Amino acid sequence: MTDVAASPGNSNVASATPDTMSWDSRARRVMMIYLPLSCFVLILLFPFYWMGITSFKPNAELLNYKEHNPFWISSPTIAHIKHLLFNTAYPTWLKTTMFVAIGSTTLSLFASTLAAYAIERLRFKGSPYVGLGIYLAYLVPPSILFIPLATVIVQFGLFDSPMALILVYPTFLVPFCTWLLIGYFKSIPYELEECALVDGATRLQILWRITLPLAVPGLISAGIFSFTLSWNEFIYALAFIQSGANKTVPVAILTELVTGDVYQWGALMAGSLLGSLPVALFYSLFVDYYVSSLTGAVKE
């Protein structure tokens, strides 16, 4: 992996080796690679296309496949989005979600940077076990925890408050971020810190002035990942938040917009589209960080 990454000029040769064989004709390549690949892409993207096209269709077109081609819009409308923004509490939900996501991301980044630094760089007896313990915490799924957590939240008087979510989300963010950052800290040469120690820097100065600036890519990866995970979180937000104004987008769309027997598919899809956009935008800006943190976390 490192070899391939280190020599972009050679990566061509390295990854192409398996298929530079005598049987490698163009027709076969199309059948074996491009055709299945396009099927995959088509299926993986279709729900988004469908979501997008539904949110701009007028209701008449939406439910009439006989006269209108369902795969296209003849007269696009922004009525659904207008309805969402002005007739529902959608802007409030967006704000709450943003607040919760930023709050829990900051908290978990702070906690996990310090923890990762202590485990990887301050090395003490039992530091590998602390690392393992934090890693095991990632394997405890929220579905097991939400019922007792609800009683804990009530005890703390945080029920129905976004603060509850900010405090609870780190339970799955901290293990992930710590593990990711331990990997990054490992890649920073020890010698740099030793130099600073010899020059009389304190440990905190070393962390702040040397290790952290060098670990910025890792911090970005951990940050965007935490943001996405907290934006997408559902079960805790569903169990701990009751009042309409404090709901996060995923919960609010499902519980506030789905009403009655006739579903407002246009508004529902517009809400889903708008709720997905922030993470999708974020994602498109930092694709490489996502991929590296995803694969890095798995390989560790």
Add this chain to the structure above:
Amino acid sequence: MSVTTMNSRNVVTRQPGMIARLFDYKPFLIVMCLTPAIGLLAVFLTYPLGLGVWLAFTDTTIGQRGVFVGFENFQYLLKDPLWWNAVFYSVFYTAVATFGKFALGFWLALLLNNHFRFKSILRAIILLPWIVPTVLSALAFWWIYDPQFSIVSYLLVDVLHVRSTNVDFLGTPWPARFSLIAANIWRGIPFVAISLLAGLQTISPSLYEAAMLDGATAWQRFRFITLPMMMPILAIVMTFSIIFTFTDFQLVYAITRGGPVNSTHLLATLAFQRGIAGGELGEGAAIAVSMIPFLVFATLFSYFGLARRKWQQGEAND
């Protein structure tokens, strides 16, 4: 005289350093650094985990502290056909969805491991289903599975003329079960494919060259090089995938809420229905706790069944 002034100056310059010195004292610094993370995890993860096990042995309801009732909750669950139904569907859902995700995801990873143009863009696009909030893509699936206006039914009935009636995706138990599994597979493929792709790129091309010189076919190269080399990463990704598929909640809650006639309840959705919506915290906790043995078993199975690291690194065979 001059000595004392020197000393006093030294004291003055060291004074603000007291706190800094404390922070430079390693054991203190270690404790300070670990406190936020360990504190958060202890209060909001370890304590609730223990509390959950305790709750499972009480008859707590919302607004009323329960008393210890021993195994009563579990005895009740064992006689409850709905719980057995949820156990069956959770296992079935996990087995079929994991198989689908890994078969298709591995295939996609192998496809992406070829060299072609726009590879990085394609890789970025493929991760999208995994990035977008599950509930929101689940809503899109709900709309795709609509009994009257499903686009899939439209394709099958009006365009391809394969069927004469609309598909009833979510109205009857078995189609609903498979529809949910399909949605889960759709969401899981990107994660599996991208993680396995990272594993594929670590396999040295020289192994394939050597195999080709020995006249190995494409299938033999896959079977005897790719697959064994991928085992460790497969084991880890599969462990994660099984844990999070078995405890899935969002997809089912968003699309069917356990219906029709409770046929698609997973243990997590049943626990939510009994525990939070129904207010029977003790019983809900018992259902949640009943997931733990399955999880431990699945983790051990996928981890020790697949991970053969020592053998892989060429160390002693065991």
